[in-house]
Amino acid sequence: MKDWFMVTLVGRDRPGIVARVTGALFEGGCMLGETTMMRLGGNFSIMMMVRCGAGRRALETMLRPEAESLDLRLHVDAIDARLHDHPQPDARITVYGADRPGIVAQVTGALAEAGFNILDLESDVGGTPEAPIYVLHMEGQAKEGLEPLRSALETLRRETGVEASLSPVEAMIG
Amino acid sequence: MAVLPILTYPDPRLKQESEPVSEIDDALRAFVRDLEETMHAGPGGVGIAAPQVGRLLRVAIVDCSRSRKPVSNHGRMVLINPEITRWEGVAVGREGCLSVPDYTGNVIRAEAVRVEALNEHGEPVAYDCEGFEARAVQHELDHLDGLLFLDRLVSRRHDLFRRKVHKKPGER
Numbered sequence: 001m002k003d004w005f006m007v008t009l010v011g012r013d014r015p016g017i018v019a020r021v022t023g024a025l026f027e028g029g030c031m032l033g034e035t036t037m038m039r040l041g042g043n044f045s046i047m048m049m050v051r052c053g054a055g056r057r058a059l060e061t062m063l064r065p066e067a068e069s070l071d072l073r074l075h076v077d078a079i080d081a082r083l084h085d086h087p088q089p090d091a092r093i094t095v096y097g098a099d100r101p102g103i104v105a106q107v108t109g110a111l112a113e114a115g116f117n118i119l120d121l122e123s124d125v126g127g128t129p130e131a132p133i134y135v136l137h138m139e140g141q142a143k144e145g146l147e148p149l150r151s152a153l154e155t156l157r158r159e160t161g162v163e164a165s166l167s168p169v170e171a172m173i174g
Numbered sequence: 175m176a177v178l179p180i181l182t183y184p185d186p187r188l189k190q191e192s193e194p195v196s197e198i199d200d201a202l203r204a205f206v207r208d209l210e211e212t213m214h215a216g217p218g219g220v221g222i223a224a225p226q227v228g229r230l231l232r233v234a235i236v237d238c239s240r241s242r243k244p245v246s247n248h249g250r251m252v253l254i255n256p257e258i259t260r261w262e263g264v265a266v267g268r269e270g271c272l273s274v275p276d277y278t279g280n281v282i283r284a285e286a287v288r289v290e291a292l293n294e295h296g297e298p299v300a301y302d303c304e305g306f307e308a309r310a311v312q313h314e315l316d317h318l319d320g321l322l323f324l325d326r327l328v329s330r331r332h333d334l335f336r337r338k339v340h341k342k343p344g345e346r
Contacts, residue, residue, distance in 0.1 A: 084276045089268070170243055171268040171278045172306055174221030174236070174313040 004033065004081035005050050005059055011072035013044040020066050025050060028062040033083050044072075049081060089119050089139035089169045091146060093153070097162035099125060099132035107136060107156060107164070114152040115144030139169065176208050177215045178227040180272050183322060185228075188273055192223075192230040192318045194255045198296040202233075206252055206294045210235050216272045218242060221310040223317030226273050232256065234314035238307040245306040251299070256291035256315055258284075260302075267309050269323040279327045283312045 009021060018037055025032065033049030052059040060076050067074040093116070095107050104123065111118075118140040127133035142149050146168060153164040181188055195202060205224075213222035213235055220241050224233040232255045238247035263285030270278040286304040289311050293299045303311050313323060 086276055086278070088278065168243075169268045170241070170245075170306065171218075171270045172220060172241075172309050172313060173216070173218045173270040173272065174223075174310050 003051050003053050003055075004079050005052060005056060006077045006079045007046070007048050007050050007059070007063065008075040008077075009046040009063075009067060009072045010043060011067075011070060013039050013042055014070070017044050017070055017072070018046070020070065021046065021063065021072075024062055024066045025052075028058075029053070030059065030062070033081060046072075049079065049083070051081070087119060087141060088171055089141060091116070091140060091142045091149060092167045092169050093136075093138045093140070093149070093164065095136040095138075095153075095156070095162050095164045096133060097160070099127070099134040103134050103160075103162065104136060106160060107162070108138075110152045110156055111138075111140075111149060114148035115142060116149055116152075117141045117143055175211050178208050178212045180212065180216065180226055181228055182273050182275060183324070185273075187225060187228055187230065188317070188322060189320045190225065190230055191320045192225050192232045194232050195292075198254060198292065198294065202254075203294050205229065205231075206233065206235070209233065210237075210250075210252075213237070213272075214240075219272050220306075221314040222272065223314045225317050225320070232318045234311075234318065236307065236310045236314055238310055241306060246304060247307045248301050248303065251289075251291075251301055251311075252294045253289060253291040253299075253311070253314070254293065256289050256311075256318070258287050258312070258315060259290050259300075260286075260288035262286040265305075265309075266328060267306070269309065269313055271313070271323055273317075274322060274324060277324075279323065281309075281313075281323050281326045282328055283309045283326075287311055289315070 031051040035048035037046045056076055063074055118138055120139045123136040125132050125134055149166055153166055156162060157164050209222055212227060213219045220238050221236040224231040234253045237250040238245050239249045261284040264282055265285040266280050266282050268278050269281045287308045288302050290300045
């Protein structure tokens with residue numbers, strides 16, 4: 001499918017970003033596909049699939065004034081949309097522990113080796129500034145079944161001291 | 175027997191409340207057979223409710239013996255005028271719907287329920303369901319009240335509920 005773009009906007013969070021950005025797209029005749037928009041620390045980040053028949057330059061021109069007035073960095077890439085093509089996760093994994101450099105790399109490295117394909121990952125830093133905790137939450141596909149993932153998590157628990165749990169995800173279709 | 179066309183959202187009939195069945199006769203039994211055949215024809219469906227085929231009647235079928243992975247189940251359950259009479263625990267789980275193609279989401283449900291109903295012969299039945307089957311029962315009964323799983327979605331970002339928090343007495 002043509003005319004689809006991935007639009008990335010990042011900047012300091014403030015009220016009204018989503019309404020103004022999506023308002024400009026609607027006024028400009030664009031349509032949205034899948035999006036994620038969230039506050040990360042004090043910043044707001046938007047990644048959204050946008051259909052714009054007028055092309056990339058027109059899309060950038062449409063968004064530029066809003067981006068500048070909201071002090072957001074704007075980036076646009078042409079993409080292959082592939083809507084209506086949702087791979088189903090079969091495992092949900094939560095990992096948490098005292099924050100330190102390398103947790104995400106270590107956990108996702110071990111899981112990738114055990115056949116885990118991440119579809120969705122969110123992580124957060126909680127606790128206090130003096131004693132932060134890191135919380136990592138993922139859904140994905142277990143290409144080699146759940147057992148290799150369970151044993152990878154067991155090894156991580158033993159060797160790194162993080163807490164790690166896996167729940168099977170079995171969509172109930174009714 | 176016939177596979178009936180499945181309504182998909184935003185068909186307004188999916189958001190309407192269904193009427194209780196007043197008479198369980200051959201015509202209703204024929205409809206139950208068609209409904210069941212329709213459920214079996216759908217991809218991976220373990221339950222179906224009459225409003226999903228446009229009949230606004232309080233009739234649902236759940237059959238978790240057909241789930242992709244084996245789960246605790248009572249086999250085929252025909253539920254006419256069903257009521258949930260007991261709830262226990264909460265659990266987050268993934269749901270999809272024959273009436274909402276290409277979308278699945280996380281929903282909080284009771285981990286265990288008791289459902290009381292009439293079967294297609296008009297006999298009272300009661301089932302104590304847990305886990306996946308309890309989820310299917312709650313999903314189908316929602317259809318009878320004009321509710322879709324979309325009405326019960328929970329946020330992805332703060333979904334840190336454990337999938338299973340219900341424990342049986344004595345279980346640690």
